[in-house]
Amino acid sequence: MTGGGGGLHRGRVTDGAGGAHWWGGRGPAGGGSHSRTGGRRRLLALVALLALLLAGGVAAVVSLTGGGEAPPAAAAPPPSPAAAPTGAAGAATDPAVLQQTLDDVTATSPVRFAADATEPTAEGAAAVERLAAALRASPGPAVTVEGHSAPVSDGGGRGVRLSEERAAGIARRLEAAGVPAARLRVVGVGPARPLATLEESRRVELRVG
CATH class of the missing domain: 1.20.5 (Single alpha-helices involved in coiled-coils or other helix-helix interfaces)
Structure with missing residues (x-):
């Protein structure tokens, strides 16, 4: 229109x-x-x-957002404590467990000596190798190598010195098997702690700590 x-x-x-x-x-x-x-x-x-x-x-x-300002930085985590000595598997070495392992070895294969001898028997020498393997697998704790002598027929009055010589000889064998010398302490107990028989008394034992 x-x-x-x-x-x-x-x-x-x-x-x-x-x-x-x-x-x-x-x-x-x-x-x-x-x-x-x-x-x-x-x-x-x-x-x-x-x-x-x-x-x-x-x-x-x-x-x-607070005017575009960056958020405050997160606080840094506290420093972690010093790591405890660890075994081959990465777990912390338990002294009680290590002591039990050493006792099990010496219970089945004692480190013994003939009368007036400073070198262990063949069975005792084999036990030292097993003890060294247990110590290498559980590094860290110090170990005391205790030498013992029999109350009689074991050097008479030189029992303490004889027991110390036995302990020192076993410590040298452990070092040769890869155990650090700094972990080992040698002690001669002498005839102060005899066992049931003279044969059993002429021995070396390992104590953790």
Whole structure:
């Protein structure tokens, strides 16, 4: 539909008391498009609303993060205590367990000596190798090598010195088998702690600590 100076309209025409009214387009006198103007205003309002929301979100983020400052650094963990001596498997060496192992060896293969002798018997020499293996597998604790002599038929009055010589000889064998000398302490007990028989009394024992 056309009018004097008016353009093509997409709105509808209604009749009222005041005459014909044009909606959503240009009127007969050449008016602007109402729908286009209204749409542009709504778009501008939506853009303004989004800008406000965006500004509010940035302010909230800045507030929550403390103005962009980096969080305080975490406190350094306390230094770990010095590591305890460990065995071959990496577990800490238990002196009580090591002592039990040494006792088990000497119970089945005692380190014994003939009368007045400072060298162990063949069985005793084999036991020394087993004792050395147990000590190498459990490094750390110091070990006392105790020499003993029989109350009689074992050098008479030189029993203490004889027992010390026996202990020193076993300590040398342990060192040769790979046990550090710093771990070993030699003590001659003499005939002070005899066992049931003279043969059993002529011995060397190992004590942890």
